[in-house]
Amino acid sequence: MPQPLREPTFLILTALAGGPLHGYGLIAEVDRLSDGRVSLRPGTLYGALDRLTDDGHVTADREEIVDGRLRRYYRLTPDGETALRTETERMRRHVQAASARLHGLGTTAMTGAVPA
Amino acid sequence: MSDEQLAPAYRKLLFAYPERYRAERGAELVGAYLEMAGDRRRPRLADATDLILGGLRQRLRSAGMMGLADGLPIAAALAMAAGSALAVFFLLTVEPGTVSTVGWLRVGPFATLGSVVFVAWLLAAITAAVAPGAPTRFAVGGTIGTLLVVTVLSKKSLAMIQVDGLPAYIIVPLLGLALIALAQARDNGWLLRLLPLVSAITTAVWLKVGDADITRVARYESCCEPSEPLPMALSTAALGLLLAGAAAAVALGRRGDQRGLWALTILIPPVMLLESMWLDNLEPFRSLGSLVSSNDINVAVAGMSAAALTAVALPLLLARLLPLLNRRRDTFDDPVS
Numbered sequence: 194m195p196q197p198l199r200e201p202t203f204l205i206l207t208a209l210a211g212g213p214l215h216g217y218g219l220i221a222e223v224d225r226l227s228d229g230r231v232s233l234r235p236g237t238l239y240g241a242l243d244r245l246t247d248d249g250h251v252t253a254d255r256e257e258i259v260d261g262r263l264r265r266y267y268r269l270t271p272d273g274e275t276a277l278r279t280e281t282e283r284m285r286r287h288v289q290a291a292s293a294r295l296h297g298l299g300t301t302a303m304t305g306a307v308p309a
Numbered sequence: 310m311s312d313e314q315l316a317p318a319y320r321k322l323l324f325a326y327p328e329r330y331r332a333e334r335g336a337e338l339v340g341a342y343l344e345m346a347g348d349r350r351r352p353r354l355a356d357a358t359d360l361i362l363g364g365l366r367q368r369l370r371s372a373g374m375m376g377l378a379d380g381l382p383i384a385a386a387l388a389m390a391a392g393s394a395l396a397v398f399f400l401l402t403v404e405p406g407t408v409s410t411v412g413w414l415r416v417g418p419f420a421t422l423g424s425v426v427f428v429a430w431l432l433a434a435i436t437a438a439v440a441p442g443a444p445t446r447f448a449v450g451g452t453i454g455t456l457l458v459v460t461v462l463s464k465k466s467l468a469m470i471q472v473d474g475l476p477a478y479i480i481v482p483l484l485g486l487a488l489i490a491l492a493q494a495r496d497n498g499w500l501l502r503l504l505p506l507v508s509a510i511t512t513a514v515w516l517k518v519g520d521a522d523i524t525r526v527a528r529y530e531s532c533c534e535p536s537e538p539l540p541m542a543l544s545t546a547a548l549g550l551l552l553a554g555a556a557a558a559v560a561l562g563r564r565g566d567q568r569g570l571w572a573l574t575i576l577i578p579p580v581m582l583l584e585s586m587w588l589d590n591l592e593p594f595r596s597l598g599s600l601v602s603s604n605d606i607n608v609a610v611a612g613m614s615a616a617a618l619t620a621v622a623l624p625l626l627l628a629r630l631l632p633l634l635n636r637r638r639d640t641f642d643d644p645v646s
Contacts, residue, residue, distance in 0.1 A: 196564075196566055200496065216338075216340070217340075217341045217345060220345065235345070235363075236360045236361075236362060236363025236364075237359060238341070239334065243370060244370075262339075262343055263336040264340060265337050
């Protein structure tokens with residue numbers, strides 16, 4: 194059974210699902226996706242990218258020089274897409290279960306019924 | 310500030326990365342930092358920390374030892390739990406000591422300055438439960454600072470009052486545990502967050518309802534006989550740490566997750582430090598310890614020698630063995646290929 198992805202890893206894969214991104218672009222996208230809660234620094238980001246590359250989830254796409262600075266773009270591989278889908282499905286099931294329980298809790302609170 | 314001035318400063322901070330990695334990825338890393346820099350004039354402390362830790366992680370990756378970084382949060386929680394148990398043990402056995410203390414510094418209801426270290430450790434354990442991550446690391450850092458201050462002040466005289474602290478055979482293992490406990494992760498689950506508190510409470514209950522002999526410890530001066538109550542307490546903590554690490558290795562290993570095995574590897578050196586008294590009777594650690602004259606210090610040296618040996622040898626061994634084991638398991642799982 195695959196291990197659940199850690200939050201920064203999940204957010205990096207989610208960011209790349211929108212298309213190839215370079216390091217700074219990824220940092221900005223992860224920040225936006227997490228509403229500023231997960232703020233990656235380049236040293237941490239590249240460590241995570243190396244690991245995702247080793248696992249075959251991410252690969253280098255292309256390079257360009259902008260204002261004299263090297264930008265290397267990364268993209269999701271088919272394995273990375275599968276890992277993201279699997280994790281999303283796992284999280285969806287948890288959200289569904291929690292929502293159902295909370296819905297039951299709301300109904301109980303309104304009717305005063307005791308759940309079986 | 311222009312790239313010409315800021316880029317060299319960031320390039321210097323890449324020193325922790327392996328040379329080959331610097332050549333391949335250095336420009337890209339520095340480029341990302343420059344894009345984030347805005348009008349900053351020099352790298353921040355957080356940038357330096359990020360790049361140094363990134364470099365160390367990269368060196369572990371090059372050596373096939375990334376598992377060490379993965380196992381560290383588990384090892385940190387277990388080390389914190391072992392230290393919490395010891396803190397409660399010493400606070401409830403030695404620290405309420407009623408030995409004559411005329412001319413010696415008492416700290417509230419406690420007999421020695423060592424009590425401050427144990428209280429700090431328990432505060433760090435509470436912090437781990439309610440605020441994991443940076444606040445816990447800060448609390449553990451404070452505990453380490455307290456331990457160092459107590460070490461410096463021990464056996465000194467302050468304004469005509471003698472200060473009693475902790476012996477080296479207790480200070481060194483506590484320091485080893487605290488250094489590992491510094492790696493507390495922010496995203497620990499409830500089990501790892503509560504483990505130190507559970508360990509402390511279990512020890513308190515065990516002392517209150519358990520073996521009455523152990524509660525009659527007058528002082529810290531039980532050196533250097535492994536069967537004395539205090540060395541026995543350290544040995545019990547070592548055994549608990551070893552069993553907890555082994556349980557994590559087995560439980561996670563059954564799911565194909567090797568973090569537990571790496572955590573166990575990280576915990577062996579502090580286990581050696583806790584078993585210093587016993588190692589002092591074992592060659593070659595006895596000979597290494599005997600290089601210093603004080604009994605208390607030579608016990609600590611014996612433990613530190615064993616800890617240093619295992620800290621270097623075990624990760625190297627595991628990094629070589631795991632690929633072989635994984636290959637064998639893959640062959641077993643899929644005999645056709």
